[in-house]
Amino acid sequence: RGDVHDIGKNLVDIILSNNGYNVVNLGIKQPVSAILEAADEHKADVIGMSGLLVKSTVIMKENLEELNQRGLAADYPVILGGAALTRAYVEQDLHEIYQGEVRYARDAFEGLRLMDALIGIKRGVPGATLPELKQRRVRAATVEIEERPQEGSVRSDVAVDNPVPTPPFRGTRVVKGIQLKEYASWLDETALFRGQWGLTKELIETEGRPRLRALLDRLRTDNVLEAGVVHGYFPCVSKGDDLIILDEDGNERTRFTFPRQRHGRRLCLADFFRPEESGETDVVGLQVVTVGSRIGEETARLFEANAYREYLELHGLSVQLAEALAEYWHARVRSELGIHRGDPDGLDGMLRTEYQGCRYSLGYPACPDLEDRAKIADLLQPERIGVRLSEEFQLHPEQSTDAIVVHHPEAGYFNTGVRR
Ligand code: B12
Structure with a gap:
């Protein structure tokens, strides 16, 4: 939603379309309601979301929760991709909350393999399965967002006596x-x-x-x-x-x-x-x-x-x-x-x-x-x-x-x- 970095998503569109899938590329700035309307209208088999901004990870989570709430999780397997995500975040953290299938694709080709597997399963193709979910070896340490020093001054040792240049204008x-x-x-x-x-x-x-x-x-x-x-x-x-x-x-x-x-x-x-x-x-x-x-x-x-x-x-x-x-x-x-x-x-x-x-x-x-x-x-x-x-x-x-x-x-x- 709102991310200008959308070449990756378009690449996924290209690769999937060239491999026989019908992709409805909604572009950026899509609220979850628009995604779900389009999925319903086009009878989508799978929903994909892409995001490179850190904020996208939060939005993707909210979108999955919305699918849960609307009781649509069983209908729509979801594939997620983009630099802001990690495999463990999707396949462990998001998988835990989403009541349907959610997978991470590192690139468009992994996206294609996942599509093939998901469609295979849907059509009952013998032997069609999704790859194993990747689990973190150790549980991620909770990151405390403590930005302010707790006590005393903790300024770094960066010099304070460097010359200050004079700009040509203000x-x-x-x-x-x-x-x-x-x-x-x-x-x-x-x-x-x-x-x-x-x-x-x-x-x-x-x-x-x-x-x-x-x-x-x-x-x-x-x-x-x-x-x-x-x-x-x-x-x-x-x-x-x-x-x-x-x-x-x-x-x-x-x-x-x-x-x-x-x-x-x-x-x-x-x-x-x-x-x-x-x-x-x-x-x-x-x-x-x-x-x-x-x-x-x-x-x-x-x-x-x-x-x-x-x-x-x-x-x-x-x-x-x-x-x-x-x-x-x-x-x-x-x-x-x-x-x-x-x-x-x-x-x-x-x-x-x-x-x-x-x-x-x-x-x-x-x-x-x-x-x-x-x-x-x-x-x-x-x-x-x-x-x-x-x-x-x-x-x-x-x-x-x-x-x-x-x-x-x-x-x-x-x-x-x-x-x-
Ligand atoms: C190139 C780039 C730019 C370019 C181009 C932007 C553009 N219009 O596309 C420029 C220089 C303009 C740029 C600017 C900025 N950028 Co920039 N940018 C990148 C960079 C280096 C690569 C992105 C890219 O083109 N990748 C190539 C494509 C093909 O790959 P992809 O998008 O990842 O997609 C592939 C896979 O991820 C996967 N995939 C992705 N989505 C999906 C979805 C599905 C369903 C599937 C199956 C697969 C899949 O398949 C794709 C194809 O194989 C990333 C770093 C990174 N590692 O991604 C930062 C990055 C995205 N940028 C970042 C930032 C911060 C910015 C700026 C805000 C910086 C600034 N202050 O000016 C601006 C914002 C621009 C704006 N207009 O406001 C941050 C975002 C992090 C955050 N804080 O949220 C990143 C992550 C860099 C970083 N390490 O911090 N950026």
């Missing part, structure tokens, strides 16, 4: 008309070829690179990309686990609260900014980038036209270009802040983030709260580049990302064990 700026060639060189080809296009090592050279070159050429001539950026520099201080954004008079404008590691260094994103009690003011960068909405229209057209390979390739490229644009802009910000001197020479080093500072996207472990995206949208007003935040805290068009840009030399990715 407030926000809009940049449009960024040419593809400027950020295409930041493309993470491994993520594209392996992650998005699913190519093996051998196929990358023979298939991947030539097709990438052709696609980039086409995008350039057809002018389908409309890269835009809103970014800004804001005065700020930290207080405990909070990052406080100040206005020009030094008063609080808005505040982000981040989780703190409960072990080890006890890092918290707020630690990378001068504490309020130091009497000094720090600076934080914020950015929203997009490659525009036309590319989404183009990929939707390809999907509708059953041009699956082209759809997958173009969609995969477009999302990686959104990432490339974000990383390109992050480099610009480092250079504007004068902290770019230690930047590595090649792209590989850049993608391994061997530079000073860090770009944290909301929803990732150091800053898991997607609701905080509303604060960024409020400060940056991304409508100015055609980007809107939905009620589910997703940016539209989908090929968009936001980030908090931190200049501190010790800033890097870390885990907090808190997922939302």
Whole structure:
């Protein structure tokens, strides 16, 4: 419900349809009532749900409970997939609550095998069975969501005497008309070829690179990309686990609260900014980038036209270009802040983030709260580049990302064990 990451679901549609199944692809933003109406109308044998957001896991659970309540569990076996889920969560926790059959599919092909088994059972095919349920070897430790230190100060050992850079301006700026060639060189080809296009090592050279070159050429001539950026520099201080954004008079404008590691260094994103009690003011960068909405229209057209390979390739490229644009802009910000001197020479080093500072996207472990995206949208007003935040805290068009840009030399990715 509301997740912009829907390529996985569409892939499942493609694989199942090509194997003789009739898929009713409802798209995103579907309440359970709409799913059940469609299932009834089309006499569905199985219901599938897909979700990559942590929140999707909660919604899937609620949906299963609704099926129980309506007495429909026996009618509809359910297959669940997407990055937010684990096999144990589905096959143990959700299986315990759902009064029908519920299974996890790691990918579309496992989804196909499950469909074959479920339909086999329904038709009474001899020997048709579902694979054994996977159980956790040990019961998952209950995660206590204790975010506040219980006693005394537990701030990490992150330095508080690093120099604070002077930004070139305060407030926000809009940049449009960024040419593809400027950020295409930041493309993470491994993520594209392996992650998005699913190519093996051998196929990358023979298939991947030539097709990438052709696609980039086409995008350039057809002018389908409309890269835009809103970014800004804001005065700020930290207080405990909070990052406080100040206005020009030094008063609080808005505040982000981040989780703190409960072990080890006890890092918290707020630690990378001068504490309020130091009497000094720090600076934080914020950015929203997009490659525009036309590319989404183009990929939707390809999907509708059953041009699956082209759809997958173009969609995969477009999302990686959104990432490339974000990383390109992050480099610009480092250079504007004068902290770019230690930047590595090649792209590989850049993608391994061997530079000073860090770009944290909301929803990732150091800053898991997607609701905080509303604060960024409020400060940056991304409508100015055609980007809107939905009620589910997703940016539209989908090929968009936001980030908090931190200049501190010790800033890097870390885990907090808190997922939302
Ligand atoms: C590519 C990507 C992006 C791209 C593209 C987004 C898009 N429009 O698709 C970009 C860069 C734009 C992006 C942005 C964001 N992303 Co993102 N993204 C990813 C990433 C790396 C891969 C997703 C993907 O395309 N996978 C490839 C497809 C083919 O695989 P799939 O979806 O998993 O589907 C397969 C299987 O799972 C399975 N399956 C899935 N569903 C179903 C259902 C059934 C029935 C069956 C049988 C099988 C099945 O079969 C599929 C095919 O084999 C994931 C991480 C991950 N590991 O998934 C994060 C991830 C989903 N993103 C995440 C986040 C946080 C974001 C942002 C919010 C970050 C930000 N603050 O800007 C934004 C949101 C975008 C927006 N518009 O608001 C988080 C979400 C976690 C959370 N907190 O809820 C993830 C999990 C990363 C992480 N490790 O934290 N993202």
